[in-house]
Amino acid sequence: MKRSFYVPVLAAILSTQAMTALAIDSGRYSIISRHSGLALEVRNGSSDDGANVVQWEYNGTENQQFDVENLGNGFHTIRPVHSGKSLDVWEWSSDPGGEIRQWQYTGNYNQQWAIDNAGGGYHTISSRHSGLPLDVWMWSTSNGGDIRQWRATGAVNQQWQFRPVGDGDDGGSGSDPGNPTDPTVKGSTCQSTGSQFVRETIVVNGGTYDGQCRTFNPSSALGDGSQSEGQDPVFRLENGATLKNVIIGQNGADGIHVYNGGTLENIRWTDVGEDAMTVKSEGNVILRNIEGYNGSDKFLQANAASNITVSNCVVDNMGKFLRQNGGTTFEVNITVDNCDISNMSEGIFRTDSSRSTAHISNSRLRNAGRVCIGNWASCTSSNLSSF
Known part of the structure; x- marks a missing residue:
């Protein structure tokens, strides 16, 4: 892999205090797309370097769970539980459309991520290396839809919900009101109380x-x-x-x-x-x-x-x-x-x-x-x- 150490100007000028205020706590999470309701995962549970990162219906397996560590400098590492590796901007790409894969953990900037509040319980996840956010490629709503980096648009296919895993929480309950594809209820449940x-x-x-x-x-x-x-x-x-x-x-x-x-x-x-x-x-x-x-x-x-x-x-x-x-x-x-x-x-x-x-x-x-x-x-x- 080509290795360089480009740091976006935007990341450099943001204050640590401001970024820390928006930070996700260290812990184990499933990461759910606001656009599709599908979970981030390492394809087919692969433990190989270079395995692709996609979206898939949540099933609770460890390739859909991630250990997120707040580094205290406005950035985080995101490491798949099943492999212990890391989300990685593939080949140090700085281009929109650059692929996201897993790679052995190095701690380099292409494996560090800014997690910023997008409102409504959702966050953007942006590479420290390129400054570009994770994006559900081509607005896919299908299992296997690719995850890449793209210029920031603020759209919902670049917004993610971090659901804690553990303590009896399966990370993907259909009854979670934050799940935009809960099939159990349509419309309002209100009956007038006055x-x-x-x-x-x-x-x-x-x-x-x-x-x-x-x-x-x-x-x-x-x-x-x-x-x-x-x-x-x-x-x-x-x-x-x-x-x-x-x-x-x-x-x-x-x-x-x-x-x-x-x-x-x-x-x-x-x-x-x-x-x-x-x-x-x-x-x-x-x-x-x-x-x-x-x-x-x-x-x-x-x-x-x-x-x-x-x-x-x-x-x-x-x-x-x-x-x-x-x-x-x-x-x-x-x-x-x-x-x-x-x-x-x-x-x-x-x-x-x-x-x-x-x-x-x-x-x-x-x-x-x-x-x-x-x-x-x-x-x-x-x-x-x-x-």
Whole structure:
């Protein structure tokens, strides 16, 4: 193997204090792709130098478990348990598309990794040698999908969940709410526990707001639930806030606005107004176990560059599932998995931006129109069925 000692300028200028604040503790983990829900593994349990690193359905074997050591300098080693070797940027590549394999542990920079918080319980894993993050190659959702390095995009195929192994935790439980491909539940589980009248927007700035499955009924001061512009949202999430266990009643007003990223979990829109959810400023947005009904235009609206991940949803009777603001060219990356989508009068994804990407997988469609409308950089689907 060719050996050199290039250190990216970005890694050099980041302070140790800042990186340590985002660090993963030393320990044994399974590492799960946010995009596919599949686990990082050394292919076929090989113990050979140069064995490939891929993704595969989690099965608890030691070639899917990794000993992560925090080196205390903003970087980590990641070593497969079965072989004791190390994740390694193959042949010291500095190029996007460079392969990730295992190699005998040397401790060199191509075996050291920055693990940085991406929000929502996910992290990026970037090589100290090249500065490039681990990437599920070509947005694969299949067993055996290759893992390579690629320039940072912030997309979900470059985000990973570290699940501790041991103490009775199998690292891959399907009931884990962080698993974006949990097949056991679609939509919200909330049954109304009472109602609350909303006269002004409820603002959630960081932290978590638990609605405890109450029904929130907006007053006419917020809007009338029509398609008219200028209505106010029922909730406004800011700075990575989480909203969970909420039912929005018959007057949906302008739904939920998200600023600087956030998470929506176990939410039901009884009667979508202008839009169910609108991304208002740049960030990563996660929606899981959601459902919505009766919106004549969009279910989700993207008004700013964003990465949007939707899982375990039920959406019926809309114009479109997602629309990027018309005439805009910023980049939106939308991933949808394990959803039932029906009665879209126009289609599922629509954009005017040649920079944006969309992917829908493991989902059921009925009378849903075209999957891809507009000038997408990439708009793909896999494992779709009818119902």
